[in-house]
Amino acid sequence: MKHQFARNVYSAVLMPTLLLLAGGCSTQQVAAPSAQPSTVVESKTTEPSSAVESSAAQPTPVIEPKAMDALQKMGGFLRTLKTYEVSFKVSKDEVLDSGQKVMVDGTSELTVQAPDHFHFSTKIDEANRDLQFFYDGKTFTIYGNTNKFYATVPAPATIHELLDVAQERYDIDLPFRDLFSWGTDRADVAAIQSAIYIGPTKIDGVPCDHFAFRNADVDWQIWIQQGETPVPRKLVITTMDQEEHPQFVSNMNWNLSPKINNKLFTFVPPKDAHKIEFAVVEVVTENTK
Amino acid sequence: MKNLKLFTRFVTLVTIWSLVIGTGWMMPQDVEARAVRGGTRTNVNRGGNVNRGANVNRNANVNRNTNINRNANVNVNRNVNVHGGYHGGGYYNNHNDGIGVGGAIAIGVAGMAIGSMITAAALPPSCSTVSVNGMTYQQCGSTWYQPQYSGSQVNYIVVNPPR
Numbered sequence: 001m002k003h004q005f006a007r008n009v010y011s012a013v014l015m016p017t018l019l020l021l022a023g024g025c026s027t028q029q030v031a032a033p034s035a036q037p038s039t040v041v042e043s044k045t046t047e048p049s050s051a052v053e054s055s056a057a058q059p060t061p062v063i064e065p066k067a068m069d070a071l072q073k074m075g076g077f078l079r080t081l082k083t084y085e086v087s088f089k090v091s092k093d094e095v096l097d098s099g100q101k102v103m104v105d106g107t108s109e110l111t112v113q114a115p116d117h118f119h120f121s122t123k124i125d126e127a128n129r130d131l132q133f134f135y136d137g138k139t140f141t142i143y144g145n146t147n148k149f150y151a152t153v154p155a156p157a158t159i160h161e162l163l164d165v166a167q168e169r170y171d172i173d174l175p176f177r178d179l180f181s182w183g184t185d186r187a188d189v190a191a192i193q194s195a196i197y198i199g200p201t202k203i204d205g206v207p208c209d210h211f212a213f214r215n216a217d218v219d220w221q222i223w224i225q226q227g228e229t230p231v232p233r234k235l236v237i238t239t240m241d242q243e244e245h246p247q248f249v250s251n252m253n254w255n256l257s258p259k260i261n262n263k264l265f266t267f268v269p270p271k272d273a274h275k276i277e278f279a280v281v282e283v284v285t286e287n288t289k
Numbered sequence: 290m291k292n293l294k295l296f297t298r299f300v301t302l303v304t305i306w307s308l309v310i311g312t313g314w315m316m317p318q319d320v321e322a323r324a325v326r327g328g329t330r331t332n333v334n335r336g337g338n339v340n341r342g343a344n345v346n347r348n349a350n351v352n353r354n355t356n357i358n359r360n361a362n363v364n365v366n367r368n369v370n371v372h373g374g375y376h377g378g379g380y381y382n383n384h385n386d387g388i389g390v391g392g393a394i395a396i397g398v399a400g401m402a403i404g405s406m407i408t409a410a411a412l413p414p415s416c417s418t419v420s421v422n423g424m425t426y427q428q429c430g431s432t433w434y435q436p437q438y439s440g441s442q443v444n445y446i447v448v449n450p451p452r
Contacts, residue, residue: 147409
């Protein structure tokens with residue numbers, strides 16, 4: 001009888017404890033690999049280090065003409081495009097308040113009819129983002145597919161101007177803005193401090209050239225398709241002025257001869273949609289308020 | 290003895306269930322409450338003529354179409370604590386990410402100051418969408434909110450009841 005009691009005590013007290021321990025063990029296992037590299041670092045630092053010297057002496061940044069030429073060629077080509085579609089697969093680091101980085105994935109579709117039409121839809125499940133943007137040369141509309149809210153404002157005459165207005169006035173920095181900056185004076189070519197050619201590789205099976213650039217605030221890499229259609233197939237941006245150095249990764253698939261229905265660019269509110277306002281960003285240069 | 294056996298079984302069950310339930314209800318709550326700093330750049334080129342050093346205020350132009358509410362031109366400072374869950378709007382809003390979603394303001398309740406702003410995640414559970422004079426509102430009991438796009442995220446501003 002005493003035995004029976006002991007067995008029951010075992011199941012009542014020890015079982016949950018074991019469960020907890022098992023949980024603890026599994027997290028320990030996960031943590032183990034990350035602990036290893038730090039010991040390697042430790043052994044390194046005990047050696048008389050030449051690594052410290054090399055990091056102390058800042059290597060002079062290199063600007064390879066090949067890299068700058070490739071960027072210019074890509075920009076020039078992008079500016080010749082009239083009607084096209086781009087499918088994006090993106091991953092983006094979000095920095096939690098703790099400083100921890102988490103990566104969320106999403107997809108986007110861009111349809112362009114230069115110079116004054118685009119439709120952009122974007123979806124990131126984990127960020128509750130499922131949006132469409134419409135621009136038809138007259139109005140600009142944002143529509144939330146989930147919350148059914150839309151806001152429409154009068155728009156300037158070109159995509160270039162609209163992207164500026166969206167960014168400055170409505171605080172919407174559309175992630176494809178670079179595609180319209182390159183090949184124009186909106187590209188911060190002067191901000192490039194380092195430009196190097198990494199080498200040839202393939203993105204989604206397509207031969208590309210891989211370049212790495214460094215600006216004051218971002219490190220960025222671009223994979224440009226080889227041959228007659230030098231479009232960017234992949235872009236990686238590392239935000240350097242954030243302590244955690246979060247990254248944005250975008251893979252692009254281009255269709256340069258799409259069939260487009262012109263209705264795509266003009267927003268027609270669904271019956272259950274609700275019209276709301278845009279908050280306007282006001283740049284206050286003096287503290288008068 | 291039989292009673293003792295039953296008792297210990299009962300304790301086992303309660304312990305295990307409390308573990309299951311205990312962690313169970315914590316999980317989604319935790320995920321929901323994550324605050325994101327944002328700031329990850331999605332474009333290489335800075336673009337525009339944005340003066341990033343300046344004090345940027347949001348002019349909400351609340352209720353400009355109605356004569357009922359005189360609370361127009363509410364300036365919502367970016368440093369206002371916006372309560373919400375995951376900052377879902379962070380995706381494009383490079384410059385919109387100073388919004389503190391640290392949970393300083395509790396779930397939207399009656400008595401919040403006019404002009405206060407909350408995210409969709411912080412809206413009370415039972416609200417209805419109401420259209421007054423062509424404007425869209427969320428009515429949550431006696432508190433009225435006006436939704437608006439701040440960047441590409443919808444935020445809710447507490448307004449005077451429009452009717």
